[in-house]
Amino acid sequence: MLRKIIPPIASAARNFSICELPAHLQELQKTCHSFADRELKPVAAELDRDARFPAEQIAKLADLGLMRVTVDPEYAGSGLNMLALSLVVEELSRGCGSTGSIVSIHNCLFANLLNRVGAEEQKQHFFGKYSNNSIGVFALSESDAGSDVAALNTKAQREGDFWILNGTKAWVTSAKEAQYGVIFATVDTDLKYKGITAFLLDFDNATGLTVGPNEDKLGIRATSTCNLHLDNVRVRSSNVLGSIGGGFRLAMEQLDRARIGIASQALGIAQAALEAAVGYAEQRIAFGQPLLKLSSVQTRIAEMALRIESTRLLVRKAAVEIDRNERSTKACSMAKWFAGETATFAAHNCLQIMGGMGYVKNMPAERFYRDARITEIYGGVTDVQKTIVAEQVIEQLKGR
Template identity: 75%
Template sequence: MFLKVLPPLAPKSWIRHFSICQLPQELQVIQETCRNFADRELKPIASELDRNGRFPFEQISKLADLGFMRVTVDSAYGGSGMTMLALSLIVEELSRGCGSTGSIVSIHNCLYGNLLNRVGTTEQKQLFFGKYSNSTIGAFALSESNAGSDVAALSTRAVEDGDSWILHGTKAWVTSAAEAKCGIVFATVDPSLKHKGIAAFLIDFEQANGLTVGRNEDKLGIRATSTCDLCLDNVRIPKSNLLGSHNGGFRLAMEQLDRARVGIASQALGIAQAALEAAIQYAGQRIAFGQSLLKRTSVQTRIAEMAVRIESSRLLVRKAAVELDQGMKATKSCAMAKWIAGETATYAAHNCQQIMGGMGYVKDMPAERFYRDARITEIYGGVTDVQKTIVAENVIREQGE
């Protein structure tokens, strides 16, 4: 279906000739497709989705038809075989229309599809990609109530029993847990080994006796997404569902969080861009003291500050995505991108609200939703404080100290 809509992608060799300022034509087409989709399908309903906490099933299904729900998955498993840079553009444009939809697409692609495609065995990929349609959501369950930033402290246990693994514990904050039919769950096979005892497991939720989804958290923003506990009461899964090695789960999680940070930073960029556009549109129509708000230096300064932060964040996000695509160790760039793009989203939404005055504070206009949606990009996938630590450690190491 994807190929019917878009021209075939050039081989990944184009990455070598990549210029951050000029996207290759095939990526411009993807960007345009998503921009139009956001304007037509998401922007008109984003406020209603938010108000009613309604998951956008119909739009996710259309995005799956366009090839955007298995963006980086190989074509052999129903994917589009695209790059992280393409995924970043897709998430940015969709988030410009609806922060919740951008979040759903980002987490599913970056943390489930990409990880299974990257690390799964042929059998695992055939099983999990094969059983479900492209629009089926996969979850990523790493965090627990006492293990967020400190992931190594997780306590969900996995015990070998004959041909099975038995998992017991409660995962927290799982995005799309209410809609997901499958997921990747992290548990410790040996708590004495701390982070080296963590492993990743594929779970088919439909076949997992003892697995229940907790209540949907009542959140500040991205309210059209579900965020729930995943309770595992001695859930028995086949031994073959171990993803990667017994003691490789922590490393997998860290590698995957680099990719998730590009996705979250792209979500932040989309929200920031939407805030900038809404602010300019409002200011152009609002007359105060006999002239358009756009003529006011203070408003122009706010617009200029938003624009420059968005543009510089965008360059960092694209740099991080390209580094991942080139197989480079991109941890520092991903942390930089997420930190700056997250803060930019909050900054842009805040300034959009200020430019709109009272109208920025009420639900008739999207500014207050932008602000609520922006905040999560500074929290999930690793809080900003942790991103700063990652950047500092890398910079100090690079200098040989």
């Protein structure tokens, strides 16, 4: 298993160089690169076409320790950091955007959150009860509470040693396949964000929990995206994650980490688009020479490469700031914003280089384009990221 091959290194963030990854992370990167080529690329189009969850591939990733990348070893985790997780998601997304999304969201939004702030008995229960290839969800958004998290309306009412949850959570990734998750609800809507509380939930014995139909999406079609309907779902008080009213802070902290995951997914899609464009342009003959020789094609490739390299630096900077416990909100939002736009830009240019062939489904360019678009939307739309960056920059400059 990967966690045995690559031991956790506490000083990884301190040892990180902008030019070279530490040896154990280089090995991790190679492992995931090889897995993407061998296990994901050959089936990515089929998974997308059939909107089929990659169960076999997820099981193999779990065997490698990649479904609990940042979880402590005593809970069957690999004990690595956010920089490591970023590398994992980037390389897997290069092979299949959907698989990268599943691994990213489970690791960044559920497993890391439980490991980071869960009580000992909570971690023993949830990590111990479920196998490594189990999926956890993060149910925060609602139909009328996406970017405006404080407007959520799912209610939690105290009843003895239980909390009773009622409401509907929207856009829950991997909801169909999940065995457990964290549900955000408010104990008092009048308190706005101060009433939001996080609840850990076992799905297998949650009477009153219903998973809605899978959304028919433009991209990342091998992931399920469903509503969760909660009708008098009972949650033990011992399964409150953090404190009553502390859920908003937890959600915001975790969304910083999620944005690194989404940025890494976008980066992997962009890299796949660049590689596909170069591979096609090398073989395709036009005007008596390979497309790769045309200056217009070279310009597109150069622009793609520049944005990808710039994105990679932003993503790794954000991950390292998280690992150093530094204030990282600005870096995470910058990385997510720029990475999403880079993925769409690279996919667009890949399709343009391939021309008509890029528009057909037996070539990967159109899938890259569809998969890329979500990276500018979920985890906070690009406009929200710009607002966050502006607020952070203004605050920092005013504080000088």
